[in-house]
Amino acid sequence: IVVLLATLLCAAAAVASSWEDDNHHHHGGHKSGQCVRRCEDRPWHQRPRCLEQCREEEREKRQERSRHEADDRSGEGSSEDEREQEKEKQKDRRPYVFDRRSFRRVVRSEQGSLRVLRPFDEVSRLLRGIRDYRVAVLEANPRSFVVPSHTDAHCICYVAEGEGVVTTIENGERRSYTIKQGHVFVAPAGAVTYLATPAGKKNLVIAKILHTISVPGEFQ
Numbered sequence: 001i002v003v004l005l006a007t008l009l010c011a012a013a014a015v016a017s018s019w020e021d022d023n024h025h026h027h028g029g030h031k032s033g034q035c036v037r038r039c040e041d042r043p044w045h046q047r048p049r050c051l052e053q054c055r056e057e058e059r060e061k062r063q064e065r066s067r068h069e070a071d072d073r074s075g076e077g078s079s080e081d082e083r084e085q086e087k088e089k090q091k092d093r094r095p096y097v098f099d100r101r102s103f104r105r106v107v108r109s110e111q112g113s114l115r116v117l118r119p120f121d122e123v124s125r126l127l128r129g130i131r132d133y134r135v136a137v138l139e140a141n142p143r144s145f146v147v148p149s150h151t152d153a154h155c156i157c158y159v160a161e162g163e164g165v166v167t168t169i170e171n172g173e174r175r176s177y178t179i180k181q182g183h184v185f186v187a188p189a190g191a192v193t194y195l196a197t198p199a200g201k202k203n204l205v206i207a208k209i210l211h212t213i214s215v216p217g218e219f220q
Contacts, residue, residue, distance in 0.1 A: 103137065112140035112203070119217035131217045134210040140164070140197050144204075148194040153210040153219040155187040162204035166195040189213050 035057075039050035103115035117135040120127035134153070140146055140162075148169075157166075163180035170191040177185060179195075187193045197204045212219050 098135075110141075111144040112138070112146070114138050121217060132212050134212065134217060134219060136208040136210060138204075138206040138208065140195070140204045142197050142200045142203065144197045146195045148192050150190055150192045151187075151210065151219050152189055152214055153212045154189045155193075155211075156209045157185050157187060158207045158209075159183045159185075160205045160207050162197065162200070162202040164195050164197040164204045166193065168193050 035054035036051070039047050039054065042050050098117060100115075103117050105113055105115050107114040115137045119131060119134065121131035137160075138146070142162075159179050159181050161181055163178070165176060166179050166185060167174060167176045168187055168191050169175075170188060177183075179185060195204075210219055
């Protein structure tokens with residue numbers, strides 16, 4: 001037992017000495033010294049394994065630094081076009097915010113406009129699950145009349161601003177409602193809808209969610 005104990009202690013001392021010399025040569029000995037000191041605080045029979053783990057950690061750190069240096073060198077030679085493509089890829093990973101420029105005007109007059117967001121599956125592959133839906137925004141000036149029309153899509157309408165009177169005709173039955181900011185109303189596919197806005201200072205703004213029923217993402 002005494003001989004075995006002496007052998008283990010000598011082996012641990014040799015490993016620690018070689019570890020310190022190697023790390024001092026490559027890294028100034030600061031981090032390696034901390035690792036060795038931690039191992040010295042452990043029971044004698046755990047020190048060889050502890051020192052070996054320190055060696056493995058240091059090897060992994062050197063490999064990681066080498067990979068980062070290689071990436072930095074390759075990045076220095078990249079062109080401006082490649083950086084722009086990377087920005088577009090990052091933008092495509094977060095395709096959930098749409099500003100005014102994301103909409104296309106399909107109807108425009110002196111009294112208002114209708115803007116439509118392009119199909120979701122054209123924006124990003126991440127949005128393919130809602131490709132049957134479209135978003136549109138109707139804006140009408142005060143004292144305006146939106147002529148009767150219908151679409152081949154179910155429509156949930158949210159009054160974002162202003163007020164007015166909306167009328168729907170479905171299966172020969174006509175219903176009229178007074179709407180104002182915060183109200184929600186439904187216009188089923190094929191129902192004829194028209195509305196009017198009173199005199200005032202605010203435009204009537206209605207945000208629409210359209211559920212297409214024939215061609216996914218397409219409505220007329």
